[in-house]
Amino acid sequence: MKRGGWSGTRGALLAGGAVAAAGGIAWRAWRTRRALDLTDRVALVTGGSRGLGLLIAEELGRAGARVAIAARDEGELAIAELRLRERGVKAVSIVADLRDRRACATLVEETVARLGGLDVLVNNAGVIVVGPFESHREEDFEEVMAVHFWAPLHLVRAALPELRKSGSGRIVDVASIGGRLPVPHLSAYSASKHALVGLSGALRAELASSGIRVTTVCPGLMRTGSFVHALVRGNRPSEVSWFGVASSLPLLTVDARRAARRIVAACRRGDPMLTFNWSSALGVRVEGAAPGTMRRLLGLAARLLPPPLAAEAGPATPAYRHPTRWVPSLLTRLGDRAALRNNELVGEAGSYPVLRS
Numbered sequence: 001m002k003r004g005g006w007s008g009t010r011g012a013l014l015a016g017g018a019v020a021a022a023g024g025i026a027w028r029a030w031r032t033r034r035a036l037d038l039t040d041r042v043a044l045v046t047g048g049s050r051g052l053g054l055l056i057a058e059e060l061g062r063a064g065a066r067v068a069i070a071a072r073d074e075g076e077l078a079i080a081e082l083r084l085r086e087r088g089v090k091a092v093s094i095v096a097d098l099r100d101r102r103a104c105a106t107l108v109e110e111t112v113a114r115l116g117g118l119d120v121l122v123n124n125a126g127v128i129v130v131g132p133f134e135s136h137r138e139e140d141f142e143e144v145m146a147v148h149f150w151a152p153l154h155l156v157r158a159a160l161p162e163l164r165k166s167g168s169g170r171i172v173d174v175a176s177i178g179g180r181l182p183v184p185h186l187s188a189y190s191a192s193k194h195a196l197v198g199l200s201g202a203l204r205a206e207l208a209s210s211g212i213r214v215t216t217v218c219p220g221l222m223r224t225g226s227f228v229h230a231l232v233r234g235n236r237p238s239e240v241s242w243f244g245v246a247s248s249l250p251l252l253t254v255d256a257r258r259a260a261r262r263i264v265a266a267c268r269r270g271d272p273m274l275t276f277n278w279s280s281a282l283g284v285r286v287e288g289a290a291p292g293t294m295r296r297l298l299g300l301a302a303r304l305l306p307p308p309l310a311a312e313a314g315p316a317t318p319a320y321r322h323p324t325r326w327v328p329s330l331l332t333r334l335g336d337r338a339a340l341r342n343n344e345l346v347g348e349a350g351s352y353p354v355l356r357s
Contacts, residue, residue, distance in 0.1 A: 035268040036168055039064035042115045044108070044159070046098060046151070047125030049076035050343035051224040052174065054083070055260035056122055061089025063264060065120065068111040070096045076346050083343070098125055099146040104154035108162070118162035120267065123152035123196075124174040129316055130243045131233030132308035133187040140233070140316060141188045148175075148192035153199060160212075169212040172267045173200040177220045177280040181287055181294070184302035185239065204272055213270030217263055218284075220277030221247050224256040225339025228352050231316035238306035240319045244327035248335030252279060256338055320345075320352035328354055 043060045047053035048069025057067045057080075067089055071077050077093035084091035092114050096107040112118055127147050129140045152173060163169030178186055179193030197216055204214035227247035232239045246252055254277050266274040275281055287294040319327070328336050336354040339345050345352060 034270070035265075036119075036170060036270070037064070038120070038268065041065045041119040041166075042068070042111065042117045043120035043122065044068045044070065044111045044118060044155075045122040045124055046070050046096075046107075046155070048122075049073060049080040049093070050346070051226040052222060052256055052260060052342075053122070053124040054080050054343055055224075055256055056124060056263055057091065058084060058087060058089060059260045059264040060120065060122075061087070061091060063268070066090040066115050068092050068094055068115060070094045070098070070107050071125070072097050073347065076343060079346060080343055098151035098155070099143070101150070101154050104151060105158040108155065108158040112162055117165065118159055119166045119168070120170040120172070121155060121159045121163065122172045122174065122267070123155060124172075125151060126174070127231065128186065128189045129231045129233060130185055130189075130239045130319075131236075131316070132185055132306070134308040135234035135312045136188055137233075137312075137316075140231075141191065144188045144192040145195065148189075149195040149199065152196060156203060163212050164210055167211045169210075170267050170270065171200075171203065171207075171212065171214045172217060172263065173197075173203075173214065174217045174219075174263070175200065177218050177275070177277070177283065180218050180275075181283050182298060184298060185234075185243075185305050213272075215263075215266050215271050216273050217266070218273070218275045218280065219254065219259055220280035220283075221253040222256050222259045222277075223248060223250075223253045223334050223338045225335055225337075225342050225344040227335060228318070228320040228339050228344055228349055230319045232319055232322060233312060233316050234308050235306040236317065236322045237324045240322045241324045241326040242305060244319060244324075244335065245329075245331045248332040248338075250334060253277070253334075256342060318349070320349045323353050328352070 043065045045053050045057045045067060048057045049071035057069050061067050061084060069080055074095050077095060081091050081093040094107055094110050096103045098104055125147055127144055173196055175196045176193040178190040179197035183190045200214055200216040207214060227244045230243055262276060275284060339354060
C-alpha cells in the first residue's frame with residue numbers, strides 16, 4: 001500500500017472513530033435528559049423487606065421517591081421500614097401475600113391511599129426452588145408461577161390507571177437470566193421467569209404509546225444473601241452447597257447494591273432491557289449465536305450437579321435449615337455478609353450459622 005493510501009485510510013478511521021465517540025456522548029446525554037425525576041414520586045416495591053428489593057427501595061428513596069415496600073412477613077417489613085426511615089427514605093410498609101389476586105389490588109389501593117398516587121411499580125418479589133426436575137412437585141411450579149407471573153400481572157392491571165395519570169409511569173420487572181436461558185436444577189424458577197420476560201415484553205410494546213416505560217431486568221447471580229431462603233429439594237445438603245457457593249463467589253456474582261443502583265438508573269431512563277453479570281451477558285450471546293453449543297454446556301452443567309434421589313419426601317425446605325461443610329464457609333463469606341446487611345437473617349432464618357467475621 002502506498003504511504004498516501006495508508007494515511008488516507010488512517011484518517012478515515014480516525015474520523016469514523018471521532019464520529020462514533022461523539023454519537024455515543026450525544027446518546028448518553030439524551031438518555032440522561034429524558035430520565036424520570038423521582039423527586040416526590042411514589043414507588044411500590046414488592047419483596048421489599050429484604051435482599052435486592054430492600055436495596056432498590058433504598059436507592060429509589062435516595063433519588064427522592066416516597067416508597068411503599070410490600071412482603072408477607074410483618075416482622076421483616078417492620079425492620080426494613082425502620083432501616084429505610086433511618087436512612088432518610090420516606091417509606092411505608094404494607095403486608096401482602098401476592099399469591100392472592102385480591103391482595104394485589106388491595107396493595108395498590110393502599111399504596112395510593114397512603115402515599116397519594118403511584119408512579120413506579122417494581123415487581124421484585126421472588127421465590128426459588130433448587131433441585132432436580134424429578135424432585136420438583138407441581139405445587140412448586142404453582143408457587144413460583146403465582147409469585148413471578150400472576151402477581152406481576154395482577155399488580156400491573158391494578159396499577160395501570162394510576163400509572164397512566166402521571167404520563168410517565170414506570171414498570172420494572174425483575175426477572176432473571178433464568179428467564180432467557182434454561183438453568184439446570186431451577187426448572188420451576190426458570191419456567192416462571194421466562195413467563196415474566198414474555199409478559200414484560202408484551203407490556204412494553206403495548207404501553208409505549210401511553211408514556212409508560214417497562215424495563216425487564218435479567219440479572220445473573222447477585223450477592224444479596226437471599227440464597228439462605230432458597231427452597232431445596234432432592235439431595236438437600238448438596239443442593240445447598242452448590243447454590244450457596246455459586247451465589248457468593250465474586251467472579252460469578254454482582255454486588256447487590258451495585259445491582260440496585262443499575263436497576264434504578266435503568267428505571268429512570270426507561271430502558272427496555274437490563275442484563276448484567278459478564279457470565280449472563282456472555283450466555284445470552286452464545287445462545288443467540290450458537291444455541292447448540294449452549295445446549296451442550298448446560299447439559300454438562302446438569303451432569304455435574306447432584307443427581308435426584310430415589311424418593312422425595314415432604315415439602316421443600318429453606319436452605320438455612322441445611323448448613324453444610326461448604327455453606328457457610330470461606331467460600332460463602334461475601335454472601336453471608338450480604339445476608340447480614342440485607343435483612344435476610346430475621347426470624348427463623350436467624351438460625352443460619354453465618355460467618356460473622
